[in-house]
Structure formats: structure tokens, C-alpha cells
Amino acid sequence: MGVINDNISRRKFLSGAFMTLGLGFGLGMLGMRFMQFLSPTIKKQRFEEILVGSVNDMSGDDAVPMEIAGSKILFLKTDAGLAAFSRKCTDLGCLVGWDKSKEQFICPCHQGVYDKNGKNIAGPPPRPLDRFPVVQKGDNIYVKVKVA
């Protein structure tokens, strides 16, 4: 012991470190651009009111499923008037269906259950069903959905 066999000069170490840093930076940049290429651009969200029918069309007790601009919607009369529920289960994104006899929304994937006001009452869903705003203008019913 005692003799330190230092074959690497300071200059050599510094130039090596510099090279490594540069290479790492370059490759990191390349990797980042790679990931950016693979992530599609997020489109700006735009909402629009879309005519879905007249009050008479929607007066039944049964749920009416509809797909509007990619949003899957179930129209249903709730205690507080007509509501447009998103069919997307708040659990893991399956589609809920309306069970008329039980008056419940059921998600078949992991047995999530919502009551007729969209409130999660059983199974894994963490929150009530999402709703789309429903607007009534005269006799016409509009729903506000996201459009691409």
C-alpha cells in the first residue's frame, strides 16, 4: 500500500468525462425525441351542443343509448329531469348497460353497479358516472359533447 498507481492523468479523465457527458446528452435527446414521435399530439378539446331530439322523443322511461362524436351516451330520466350519462364506467373504462328491471347501470367487466341517478353503489367504481350537460331550447334537447 502507499503507492497509488494513477495512470489516468487529469486531462485524460476530464476529456473522458466530457465525452461521456456529451454522448449521454446526445443519446438522451435522441431517446426523448423518439418518445415524442411515439406520443401523438393532444388535440385541443372543443365542446359543442348537438341536437339529439325533441322532448317527446325522450319522454320514455327506458334508457336511450346514443353515440355522438365518439362519446357513448345513455339518456335517462332521473329524479332531476333528463340526464345524459357517459356509458364509460368510471372504474376501468368498460361500457355500462341499463338494466330496466333492477333500475341500475351495470358494468359487466368487474361488476360495477350504479343506481338510476348514476351514483356508484356497488363494485369497484370509485365515483358516479360522468354526465354530459343537457340543454333544452324550446322543444329541442341538446347535449354538450367533446368534438374532435
Place this chain on the structure above:
Amino acid sequence: METAIEEIKVKSLKDRVIDLIQEDVPDYLNKFVYCMGATPLVLFLVALATGILMTFYYIPYPDKAYASVEAITHDIYLGWFIRGLHKLSVNLMIFTLFLHALRVFITRAYSAGELKWLIGALLLFTTLGMGFTGYALVYDQVSYWGMTVVMNMIEEMPVAGPAMAYLLRGGAEVSEITLLRLYDLHTKLLPVLLILCIAAHIAAIRIIDFAKMKDEKGVHLFYPEHALKVGLVAVGIFVVMVNLVMIFPPAIGQMANPLEVASNVAPPWYFSAVYKWITIAPRQSALFALLLFSALFVLYPYIDRFLVQRGFRMERINIVLGTAAVSAFAALTLWNVLF
């Protein structure tokens, strides 16, 4: 350096290849439970060959994907046989990998061979990834809703979850881009990763050597003894597989319908336990438990060493843990299948 050059001069290439292959194999590998590692390798080769064949007909685009799988299954000459072999080989591969991991776990063969375990764990997870991406390609109801659910599960993972889900899906919703990405993963990235893992796993066995078992001292030659035995196992598996495919030709579910969830979208058996688990347990804690379990599984050799140093008798603990894990897996799977 000089001696290495001398060695190259002295030894012919043929000799060097023989040296590479011809290594002593412990006698305990004659028992079937101990040579379970070669079985998934054979099955992987079957899956690889049949998978390459199917890429000549499969079209990774939503409506056409289902039609092309249907064509492979019903119209193309021997298509049902190729697809049946592919599906069965992957199922058996996962099953035998589970058995292999269990055997290594119970006999504590990972101690003094942590690298083998780490690579093996990566191999197992990659194979499960192959299973998932594979059944997503069929584009029936189970595929579509499986994709949707798994992507949302990834999204719920902490920190990198949302970004990863977005990257995998290629957007905010499952679309044709998602199918294309899963196709790319299934036919390009994951197979390459899998082949690298297998090569590294075998290289690690060569470098670190086979695990030392108590009271097992004898050795025999790799060739012809061990190689022929593996060949015999391969032939046996193949005979069984051909028969199983004949008796149970591959089926195909209903075509994916983004507007209606089928009443049964249960995944294949190897994900049944996880599926049941996330259904019965509260979501966040269920996902956290899965991540924790995976981490403990990967790091188990180090946990083992840590506990051994503190005087725990790991032989017994491993038997208890192994039995518990198998029982839990079997119970959750049966629960999912029967109810």
C-alpha cells in the same frame, strides 16, 4: 491477451464450438422437475415458428384483424392447426414457466445465481406481455375490452402511468393505432426482448453454472446425454400438442363491438387470478398489491439473503410461501371460472 491468441491458434473453430456446448451438466437434471427450463424454450420455438407463419395473413387493422384471424382459423389451409399450435404453445409456455419459477423458488436455486433469477423474472413478465398483446390481436370482444381495461389499469399506476398508457394507446382512447402498437410489440419488440432474455438466461447459467443442490454431486455430458433428453421431452410435448390441437381446435369469439360489452370478457387463464383480484379488492390497493408482489418476486433472492443472515430457515419459509402463492392463484382462478 497473448495466451488468448495462442489459444485461438492452437484450437480450431470446431473445437471451440464444442468447448462452448460441451459442458458438464449435473445429474439431478435427469429428474424432470429440474429440467423444466428447456420445456418453455421448446414451446417458445414452436410459438415463434407458427407466429411468423401467421404474420403472412394477419392484418393489424380493426375490422380486418378479426376477419383475417377468422380466415386463418377457417379458410386458409392448415390455418387452424398453425393458430391452434401457436395458442397452445404460448399457454403451455406460460404454464411451464410458472412451474419452472416455482421449482427454483422451492429449492432456493436462485441463491448464488441472482442474475439468473433476475433475467428469468424479466423473461416471465415479457412472456405474459406477449400473452396479453397476442390475445388483443384477435380483435374479438375479449381482445377489445381487455385492451381497454388494461390500458386504464396502466393509467392508474402511479407517476409514469398516464404517460405510459397514452404512449401504448397512441391517444386517449383505444383505436386502430392501439392495435397497430400492440401488433408491433407482439411481433417485433417483445420477441426481440424475449430472445435476448433467453440468450442472457442461458449465458448466465453457463457463466454462473447450474445451482448446487445438496447431496447431488454427479455430472454428465451435455451432449449426447442431456441434449437427447431435451430432444425426447420436445418430441413428447409435440405429440401431446398435436393431439390437443386436433381435439380442441382454436375457437374465435364474437367480433369486437365498441358499443356493447359482452357478458363475459374474462381474460385467458393466466390472467384470471389478477382479473378476479382487481374485481374483488379496492382498486388502488389492488393495483398497489400487484406492483408490490411483482417487486418482491423480482427481488426475492436478495430478500432471501437478507433473511438468511438474520437466521431464518428459508427452506421452510419458501415452501410455505410457495404453497400459499399457488393456492391463492388456484383459488382466484377457480373462483373466476366457476362463478
